[in-house]
Amino acid sequence: MTIAGALIALPSTLLVVKFLPVFADPAAAVAAGRFGGTAQQVPLAMGLLLSVLAFGLALLGFGLPRALQVRRHALAKPVLLGLGALLLTLMFYLGSQLPD
Numbered sequence: 001m002t003i004a005g006a007l008i009a010l011p012s013t014l015l016v017v018k019f020l021p022v023f024a025d026p027a028a029a030v031a032a033g034r035f036g037g038t039a040q041q042v043p044l045a046m047g048l049l050l051s052v053l054a055f056g057l058a059l060l061g062f063g064l065p066r067a068l069q070v071r072r073h074a075l076a077k078p079v080l081l082g083l084g085a086l087l088l089t090l091m092f093y094l095g096s097q098l099p100d
Contacts, residue, residue, distance in 0.1 A: 001059050001060075001062060001063025001066060001067075001076075002059075002060060002063035002064050002066075002067050003063075004056075004059050004063070005056050005057065005058070005059030005060030005061070005062075005063050005064075006056075006060055007056075008052065008053075008055060008056030008059060009053060009056030009057050009059070009060050010056075012049065012052045012053040012056050013053060015049055016046075016049050016050065016053055019045070019046060019049055021034075022034055022035050022042060023042055023043070023046045026039040026042035026043075027039045029042070030042075037097075037098070041094070041097060041098075044090070044093070044094045044097065045094065047090055048087075048090045048091065048094055051083065051086050051087045051090050052087060054083055055080070055083045055084065055087055058079055058080055058083055059080065062075075062076040062079070062080065
């Protein structure tokens with residue numbers, strides 16, 4: 001869990017930081033061609049990136065103590081399943097908003 005969390009969280013952090021200027025001014029980013037969707041899709045894309053980051057951080061946060069103490073946290077399974085369900089929901093919703 002720790003390794004998977006780190007492999008997800010570290011690149012996701014870089015993507016979120018790189019995407020912040022687009023999120024700050026979506027209309028200018030779309031006009032300049034830095035974002036391929038519409039200005040209304042920018043918050044959805046940022047939500048998707050943040051949910052991937054949250055999933056990676058949760059894996060890292062629950063995996064590190066598990067690796068050190070060799071015992072499971074009671075909230076690990078429901079939190080990770082909930083974040084995974086949120087991630088899948090956002091992926092399908094954002095995919096339905098894209099043009100064919």
